[in-house]
Amino acid sequence: MLSTILNNVLNCFEYYRGVAYLWDKEKENLVCHGTGGLSEESEKIIRTKPLNVNRHDCIEIRAAQSSTYTYIEDPTNGPNLTKIDLKISHQHGGRGSLLFVPLRSKGETFGILGVERYPTQVESYPGQFEITEKNIRSLMLFVNHASIAIENARLYAQNARKINYLVRLQEIYRELNVIMDMDQLTEDILDYALSLSQASSGAIWCCDPGTRRAHLRLLRGYPSSQRTDIRLSLDQHPFKEVCHEQRLALIPELTKCAYSLPVSPLKGSTILIPITYEDQTAAILQLDHRDSSIFDETATEVLKIYASQVGKLIENVKLYKRLLSERRFIDNVMNSAGVGILITDAKGKILSINPKIEEIFVTKSSEVIGKPADVIFSGDQRAIFHIIRETMRKKKDTEKEVNFVQKEDELILKVNSFVVFDGDKRFSGVATLIQDVTETKRLSESLRRMEKMAAIGTMAAGVAHELRNPLSGIFTTIQTLTKELACTGEQKLEMDAVLEEVDRMETLIQEILRFSKPLPLTISKGDINAVLKKCVAALQDKIKAKRIRVLCEAQDETAYLRADMDKIHQVFLNxxxxxxxxxxxxxxxxxxxxxIPFSNNGRPKGIEIQVTDHGVGIPPDNLSKIFDPFFTTKNYGTGLGLTICAKIIEEHNGEIIVKSENGRGSVFTIRLRK
Ligand SMILES: Nc1ncnc2c1ncn2[C@@H]1O[C@H](COP(=O)(O)OP(=O)(O)OP(=O)(O)O)[C@@H](O)[C@H]1O
Ligand SMILES: [Mg+2]
Incomplete structure (x- = not known):
């Protein structure tokens, strides 16, 4: 580049010949990097003999040391010329007028450019070849501009190797950055280190600060006979310095080394570089080569950068693994939880749902993630969305019970919404737990009923027992009195009415006693459809009296089950x-x-019977009371019919469910095991 610039200067500004020197500040030399118009002999001398600041007192050195131009009209004759100047003139067969201009950058001279014109030229063309003030200024201006390009080129040449290394480092980093497997990463770290440094063999030692020992993790370029199960103390030189002081250790000549390395080539050099992770030395990278000069200043500097990058990558992989296992743990919790879990972000968008939510709301996580929570909760499930919205709005945990229908089944869901805050106490979303409490509710309801029944049964049995004797006393007394007083007419009718009432009370007492002390079940195999038909037949009088149309529809002609058929008969009669x-x-x-598939193995294992009417229906407030003993809305009802039904069905491990709409009718569903 310098020669090109120089030749352009000679052509444009009409100089005879020229030379360009760069200043090697370390060696204090002016070194020729470009010539123009020189004879072969002169060029050889100039190129091979640098001018030393301390030894050569010549025009070139003086010009380089001055920060401005130097013009010597006659370098063979003058007061300031030294012996060396004259010697140089002589070497080049005499010299013409000389002009040296400094190459400067950031206020510092890094070289000089010199041009020459022969006085003979001046003689041949008087006035034309004189180096005038204007010539000097023009050259100065040109050189000032050229200096920038020269300086850049010089710096580039000086750092080209380093730049190549850094570019390669960047590529390697990009390639290693995508590896998330620790074993693979370790192998690639060593392989790339070998290719980067051109080392012939190498190893990776893993350090354990707890035991203060390192073990050999990986080897490359060693014969297969090399032992690999090696552990070494980290308190031993030179591993000690590398591990504890996190310093790089270069052993330039292994043959002259006072100690032996646990893994080492026979001769050559070895470098040990610490790889740090969270400020601790996690591993030591060992690289070997026959020639120690490959681990020069630039190479070691690059290897240091490489090791620090690699440390970050190890940190990333460890972090990634930790996050992955945390994520897996959370996924496992979500997947195995018996309750539905739904997480929404601060804006109400669904972040995740677990399989239980998919099951309850018949949805798929792939279809709802990232969408607003109301996509899951449409129709009567909207109540759940409102709970989440309320939690978001009030930033307060909410707990509610919600009824909703899923595939004809009415479910009771317990919904708990919790506000989630991040580390900075900023609202970051809502976690909602949804639990199907239908069965629990039903069980506790039936337990409550049973307890109530037991208490009332005991009390009723006592009262009934106490009433029975006086009642039979009253009955016989009235009978005797009627006879003795020979009652007739109006009196006889009144006496008979009293006897009838006493009789009705006697029947009620019998009923109460039967209810409080039930007979044990007598199980036999029977056809439920036949039982239903018998019930309808037994009620013909009532059916006809109210002109009721009874529709009987059975899926199968016969449906056998094992049960106490008399008691089942009583249930359907009621x-x-x-x-x-x-x-x-x-x-x-x-x-x-x-x-119906009553058991969970999917095979039809049960029978479901529904008794539906389109009558008055049950008001919602009464629904929870109709199975209670003595609850009746009828004038002559005992309120024991449904209580007995529920008790019998429970004794058979079955289910009795009621759905009713006030004014529109009711459906009683009985499920029994076959
Ligand atoms: N199919 C129905 N439609 C509307 N209400 C009903 C129906 N079945 C039961 N009920 C309500 O439930 C109450 C309790 O019924 P339950 O059979 O236990 O007693 P009851 O019919 O009143 O008297 P009894 O002991 O004579 O049967 C009834 O009084 C009535 O209010
Ligand atoms: Mg009844």
Whole structure:
């Protein structure tokens, strides 16, 4: 580059010949890096003999040391010329007028450019070849501009190797950055270190600060006979310095080394570089080569940068692994939780849902993630969305119970929404737990009923027992009195009415006693459809009296099950009586029976019977009370019908469920195991 610039100067400004020197400040030399118009001999001398600041007192050195131009009209004759100047003139067969201009950058001279014109030229063309003030200024201006380009080129040449290394480092970093597997990363770290440094062999030692020992993790370029199960103390030189002081150790000549390395080539040099992770030495990278000069200043500097980058990558992989295992743990919790878990962000968008939510709301996480929470909760499930919205708005945990229908089943869901804050106490979302409490509710309801029944049963049995004797006393006394007083007419009718009432009370007492001390179940195999038909037949009088249409629909002609058939008969009798009593004149009562997968192995294992009427229905407030003993809305009802039904079904491990709409009718569903 310098020669090109110089030749341009000679052509443009009409100089005879020229030379360009760069200043090697370390060696204090002016070194020729470009010539123009020189004879072969002169060029050889100039190129091979640098001018030393301390030894050569010549025009070139003086010009380089001055910060401005130097012009010597006659370098063979003058007061300031030294012996060396004259010697140089002589070497080049005499010299013409000389002009040296400094090459400067950031206020410092880094070289000089010299041009020459022969006085003979001046003689041949008088006035034309004189170096005028204007010539000097023009050259100065040109050189000032050229200096920038020269300086850049000089710096580039000086750092080209380092730049190449850094570019390669960047590439390697990019390639290693995507590796998330620690074993793979370790192998690649060593392989790239070998290719980067051109080392012939190498190893990676893993350090354990707890035991203060390192073990050999990986080897490259060693014969297969090399032992690999090596552990060494980290308190031993030179590993000690590398590990504890995190210093790089270069052993330039292994043959002259006073100590032996646990893994080492026979001769050559070895470098040990610490790889740090969280300020501790996690590993030591060992690289070996026959020639120690490959680990020069630039190479070691680059290897240091490489090791620090690698430390960061190890940190990343460890972090990634930790995050992954935390994530897996959270996923496992989410997957195995028996409750539905739904996480929404601060804006109400779904971040994650677990399989239980997918099951309850019949949805797929892939379809809802990232969407607003109301996509899951439509229709009557919207109540859940409102709970989440309320939690978000009030930033307060919320707990509520929600009823909703899933595939014809009415479920009771307990919804708990929790506000989630981040580390800076900023609201970051809502976690909602949704628990299906239908079964628990049903069980506790039936438990409550049973307890109530037991208490009332005991009390009723006591009262009934106490009433029984006086009642039979009253009955016989009235009978005797009627006879003795020979009652007739009005009196006889009144006496008979009293006896009838006493009789009705006697029947009620019998009923109460039967209810409080039930007979044990007598299990036999029977056809439920036949039982239903018998019940309808037994109620013909009532059915006809109210002109009720009874529709019987059975999925199968016969449906056998093992149960106490008399008690089951009693259940349907009660339900049908209730249905008829609730119906309007001319109304319809339906009875449906079908097989159902009552057990969880999927095979039809149970029977479901539904008794439906389109009558008065049950007001919502009464729904929870209808199975209570003595709850009745009828004038002559005992309120024991449904209590007995529920008790019998429970004794059979079955289910009794009611759905009713006030004014529109009711459906009683019984599920029994086969
Ligand atoms: N199919 C129905 N439609 C509307 N209400 C009903 C129906 N079945 C039961 N009920 C309500 O439940 C109450 C309790 O019924 P339950 O059969 O236990 O007693 P009851 O019918 O009143 O008297 P009994 O002891 O004579 O049966 C009834 O009084 C009625 O209010
Ligand atoms: Mg009844």
């Amino acid at each position: 339900l049908l009586v209730n249905a008829i009593e609730a119906s309007e004149e001319g109304g319809t009562v339906e009875i449906h029976s079908r097989s």
